[in-house]
Amino acid sequence: MDTQNTSVRPHAQSRNSGKNHPHRRTQHTQTNARPGGVIHDNARHTTRFTVIGNHLTQHPDLSLLAIGLACHIQSLPTGAGVGIKTLAARFPEGPTRISAALRELEAHGYLRRTRERTATGRIVTRTVSCNQPGRRRDGDPSETAPARPPARRAAGAPQQEPARRRALPAVPKPAYSSPALLQAATDVLAGLRRTDPRLLLSATDAEHLAPGVAAWLERDLTSTAVRQALTSDLPAEPLRRPAALLAHRLTAGLPPLPPYRTPEPPPPARHPLRNCDSCDRGYRGPDPHNCQGCAEKRTP
Numbered sequence: 001m002d003t004q005n006t007s008v009r010p011h012a013q014s015r016n017s018g019k020n021h022p023h024r025r026t027q028h029t030q031t032n033a034r035p036g037g038v039i040h041d042n043a044r045h046t047t048r049f050t051v052i053g054n055h056l057t058q059h060p061d062l063s064l065l066a067i068g069l070a071c072h073i074q075s076l077p078t079g080a081g082v083g084i085k086t087l088a089a090r091f092p093e094g095p096t097r098i099s100a101a102l103r104e105l106e107a108h109g110y111l112r113r114t115r116e117r118t119a120t121g122r123i124v125t126r127t128v129s130c131n132q133p134g135r136r137r138d139g140d141p142s143e144t145a146p147a148r149p150p151a152r153r154a155a156g157a158p159q160q161e162p163a164r165r166r167a168l169p170a171v172p173k174p175a176y177s178s179p180a181l182l183q184a185a186t187d188v189l190a191g192l193r194r195t196d197p198r199l200l201l202s203a204t205d206a207e208h209l210a211p212g213v214a215a216w217l218e219r220d221l222t223s224t225a226v227r228q229a230l231t232s233d234l235p236a237e238p239l240r241r242p243a244a245l246l247a248h249r250l251t252a253g254l255p256p257l258p259p260y261r262t263p264e265p266p267p268p269a270r271h272p273l274r275n276c277d278s279c280d281r282g283y284r285g286p287d288p289h290n291c292q293g294c295a296e297k298r299t300p
Helices: 024-032 064-074 084-090 095-107 178-191 201-216 223-231 242-252 291-296
Strands: 111-119 124-128 142-144 273-275 283-284
Touching: 064 095, 064 124, 084 095, 095 111, 095 242, 178 201, 178 223, 201 223, 201 242, 201 283
Parallel strands: none
Antiparallel strands: 111 124, 273 283
16 A cells, blocks of 8 residues: 555646635736726825715716816815916916816806805805705705605506606806896797707707806897807708707807996986076076076075
8 A cells, every 4th residue: 555656647736726825816816807907006084185976076078177176176165266267376277278167067067156246346256066966955955855756657557668868968057047038048049940940949948948048148148149159050960959969059158257347327417408587597407496606696
């Protein structure tokens, strides 16, 4: 039993890399899974950090500049300046690119900008940063929109997939909305089909786009100028979603707000021509009976 048969070929021993080197196997598997992909070297933050949702950092429609600008704004304390001039002085991008990025964030609900008049009569722009657009309603942070109960299906009825309609992109909102302004915006949208029949809109699409047109009209643009901006240089091929094209143009080409103009003082009152009761000469003045000379003579 102690004699070894030297004529038998030795068998190669099996090497179980996973059992002997589990760490090496895991590293090898991860390397082959995504070669060249990002590898995170993360450390837990305990101070000076901001929680930002992936719905913003991985937004499919926002530009990289808009995403970075939104992250910067959400990291600022309340009351910090976020005007175009302030941001242009802080970052190398110019005012034009920063203004376009702010319009993107405003169109997707991450910013709300309104113009308000201070006690001194000065017009200022108030900016509200929303870290989760659409989550809260009516400005109440404790109230969220209730979930809709699922529709009940009749017994025995075949289950059908509802036709899914892609939502239209968000459009700018006017700072001061009024029924007359929205009606004028709706009239502009209803008249687009006269310029191009492909721009025939449904009532739902017109209701969605009307605030965007109103935001243009409140910037001292005429209805003709807005119509020209929406209908010029359209593609020659058929338009599958004309409302989506108009929503993009309303957001991307939104002009800046007009500069504040001090209201002109009212013109001086022009009094009617009268005859003086004392000297019978014609005069204009606030006194209905005597001209200025006779009135001064009568004054003791």
